[in-house]
Amino acid sequence: ELKVEQNPLFLSMQEGKNYTIYCNYSTTSDRLYWYRQDPGKSLESLFVLLSNGAVKQEGRLMASLDTKARLSTLHITAAVHDLSATYFCAVDISGGSNYKLTFGKGTLLTVNP
Amino acid sequence: GAVVSQHPSRVICKSGTSVKIECRSLDFQATTMFWYRQFPKQSLMLMATSNEGSKATYEQGVEKDKFLINHASLTLSTLTVTSAHPEDSSFYICSAVNSGGAKEQYFGPGTRLTVT
Numbered sequence: 001e002l003k004v005e006q007n008p009l010f011l012s013m014q015e016g017k018n019y020t021i022y023c024n025y026s027t028t029s030d031r032l033y034w035y036r037q038d039p040g041k042s043l044e045s046l047f048v049l050l051s052n053g054a055v056k057q058e059g060r061l062m063a064s065l066d067t068k069a070r071l072s073t074l075h076i077t078a079a080v081h082d083l084s085a086t087y088f089c090a091v092d093i094s095g096g097s098n099y100k101l102t103f104g105k106g107t108l109l110t111v112n113p
Numbered sequence: 114g115a116v117v118s119q120h121p122s123r124v125i126c127k128s129g130t131s132v133k134i135e136c137r138s139l140d141f142q143a144t145t146m147f148w149y150r151q152f153p154k155q156s157l158m159l160m161a162t163s164n165e166g167s168k169a170t171y172e173q174g175v176e177k178d179k180f181l182i183n184h185a186s187l188t189l190s191t192l193t194v195t196s197a198h199p200e201d202s203s204f205y206i207c208s209a210v211n212s213g214g215a216k217e218q219y220f221g222p223g224t225r226l227t228v229t
Binding site (some may be wrong): 033035040041042043044045048088096098099100102103104105106108 | 132145147155156157159162206210215216217218219220221222224
């Protein structure tokens, strides 16, 4: 059974600081996704990582994937209040054949002024 | 592109009644759609995979007779919660996979179901 573990589950940080959220998974996969969820809203796609060594950046967020270590990271640079949200990673172990995702528990990020 | 809609966005129903939630892919065709349930402060839990023209595949522990899924066209899947109970109150989110494009899930805005 695939397990997807995120840590930390709760992250409170000050504006301007940097931090990393980790996503470990237990079964071989080269398809990993990061999503953002605001309270009361659905998921917003942030990054799609489809190969070992993939790195993608958008604004203050950067995601990477190491398939050998079964690890993805979401790095936050110079956090701002608008980044406060819950962040989920999700893994597809089907190789893209059935698109089924297993989600981590999510990381609730609070950025304080 | 890749927009998925859900209707209704919010619904309140009485215990024992049934409620139908629609999930539509607006600008692409979706052979496969997924239904998730999310309880407060928890992650998304996959309920079932909806396949156009065939029966849905339910995850372990999900009652297929209670959560009826129909995927009658390439742009529409419906989830009917039958004989709803207060414990069915949750945030239901669907997603759709673009059959002809990038093979990733596009998520709908969600439906907040409250059973009184």
